Amino acid sequence: MDSTVTLWTLNIDASPIDWKLAASLLDADERQRAQRFVFDRDRRRFIGRRAALRQIIAHHAGTAANDIEFRYGPYGRPSVAGLPFDFNLSHSHGFLLVAVACETRIGVDVERRQDEAIDPAVLQPYLAPAAFRQLCAESPQRRQQAFYAWWTRIEALAKARGTGIAVTPATQLDGSADDLLARALPDAEGQLHTWYPRPLEVSPLHAATLVLSAPGRAVHIKTWSPALSH
């Protein structure tokens, strides 16, 4: 792999997936997680995304998808020992993003934009006071856009760090929803990195942000064709 970031997209709900084959790629822990979903649709989305994640990692690493052994950080960040690249995934309503890159930590978040007006107060714990005031002062339409830009940035940063959003409020973000302020913050293991957020155009329905610990990387957005079809 070179220094580019590969961002794989997959609409799980619209893909012809052989669910038996997909499930056969998962390990015992993933199968147990799959069993815990109440609704079939959520279970299928989980099986589809973990099978696709395994295939994408296998594609980049040159290994077999069902040989991959995940381990998890203190707040649930998945990783695989010995890989020459980092990865992270995010999903929203059946739409999956998997980001893969060498020599950088990586975090990604995607959210499907809702039409209903959103209360910006949800973001108050995560934003510096000036940034929150600026968000509230936007026109309703701009505020909706800025809300999703902030929200995906907060989550992608938390996921690159491996902390999860419960830890991030201690370091409130400043700037505006449009700028690309880099921040130096420790990851979940205590190592300091500078984090570079980047908004992504992945679909007209979704907002998405990528956060890297390396600056200036080219990003290639590609559609994953699951080798999971009938």
Ligand SMILES: CC(C)(COP(=O)(O)OP(=O)(O)OC[C@H]1O[C@@H](n2cnc3c(N)ncnc32)[C@H](O)[C@@H]1OP(=O)(O)O)[C@@H](O)C(=O)NCCC(=O)NCCS
């Ligand atoms: C990580 C987190 C921000 C994800 O939010 P989300 O928008 O609901 O979900 P996304 O679709 O964007 O991402 C989910 C994926 O991120 C990955 N992930 C989970 N925890 C992660 C973490 N701490 N850092 C990075 N990635 C993480 C998983 O692979 C997950 O996919 P899966 O469900 O197929 O396993 C949120 O779940 C969180 O804050 N988790 C922390 C939990 C925590 O603090 N637990 C206490 C200690 S056990």
